[in-house]
Amino acid sequence: MTTITRALMLMAFSLILPEQAWADGINQANTAWVLTSTALVLFMTIPGLSLFYGGLVRSKNVLSVLMQCFAITCLVSILWLAGVYSFVFADGGSWQQFLGGGSKIFLPEMGTQNLIGDIPETVFFMFQMTFAIITPALIVGAFAERMKFSAMLWFSGLWLIVVYMPICHWIWGNGWLAVLGAKDFAGGIVIHVNAGVASLVAALVLGRRKGFPTVAMPPHNMTMVVTGAGMLWFGWFGFNGGSALKADGSAGMAIAVTHIAAAAGALTWMTIEWLRFGKPSVLGIVTGMVAGLGTITPASGFVGPIGGLAIGVVAGVVCFYATQFVKRRLKIDDSLDVFPVHGVGGCVGSILTGVFAAESFGGLGLNGISIAEQVGVQALAVLVTAAWSALFSYVLLKLIDICIGLRVSEDEEQQGLDIVLHEETGYHNL
Secondary structure (H helix, E strand, C coil), rough: CCCCHHHHHHHHHHCCCHHHHHCCCCCCCHHHHHHHHHHHHHHHHHHHHHHHHHHCCCCCHHHHHHHHHHHHHHHHHHHHHHHHHHHHHHCCCHHCCCCCCCCCCCCCCCCCCCEECCCEHHHHHHHHHHHHHHHHHHHHHHHHECCHHHHHHHHHHHHHHHHHHHHHHHCCCCCCHHHHCCCCCCHHHHHHHHHHHHHHHHHHHHHCCCCCCCCCCCCCCHHHHHHHHHHHHHHHHHHHHHCCCCCCCCCCCCHHHHHHHHHHHHHHHHHHHHHHHCCCCCCHHHHHHHHHHHHHHHCCCCCCCCHHHHHHHHHHHHHHHHHHHHHHHHCCCCCCCHHCCCCHHHHHHHHHHHHCHHHHHCCCCCCCCCHHHHHHHHHHHHHHHHHHHHHHHHHHHHHHHCCCCCEEEHHHHHHHHHHHCCCCCCCCCC
């Protein structure tokens, strides 16, 4: 090819491609993938998690759950803009190990050309916002059917600031846990351990629903549950694959191991249930899928297919028995099993990251340290996160209870939150 031919081809491409294709530093492929992943992760909350949780509660409370997930999406989005993003990802100066700075409050200097790596900062801002949205939305499952809507809003907003914000900075904002070498690719610690422990505390502080555990409270709409579960599985590809922040092999591997773990977790849970109770349930297979997804999340960018398979199987076993233990032995009314699925799964996956990330297990390597050392760092990050989340979730719940009260009355709970709190019903023929 002659020099003249090359020049003519470049001129032709410059006319065909948009101007940004030639902008210094911006990688369009990576940008397009993270934009897509942002939409996928938001899709996980509304409508995915909303439908999944909505189908699991009784029909008189379905709208309350949908409303809570929707309202949390709106509230967290504004708080993220108003300062949470800044205190997670801006330079914290002398406080950097513990908290970011305030230079990005309301994004005063963010333009279309600001970059994080080789993608626009606006894209990174939105992608991380969707993670912040789904974390307090997960906690809704622990106090479903009995918390006041006003109390839920106050708790979700304050929890985002007091609990999520510092923990997210410690691990993803180059805080002290990141400096120690803690690995959390897509939120096993930041999201699942964090929300799972807060859910356990919320269930304990609010107490049991009226009639639990003697009165049966089956899901009112399993079709809705399975639909929401399918959306979660689909959206999780953006959750884990998008966390690579690149359209490359690392994103592809993250998606591959995510899918393998989800399938393994689902089949493992189904098999245990089949052997133990005589029949495989639809609720069991979709819950096992969620357990597999939550457990692989911290490891998804560090392990290979064998690690994904092993972690999925472990997730199905451990989370199944954790659910039985919490509900049947301890009789804790974590309404939709957030702690035994997300909390326990996040803990297990975070610890196993230190094992299956090793090259000897087909992982991407541990940067020269031993498996024991990495497991130790992972365990420390899990313990610190669990302790912080437990302490401040308890404090926030108690303060809100003193100020405005947490629970609806017994009569209101019996009537259902849809009518009591929103003057609406999900099904007019009931």
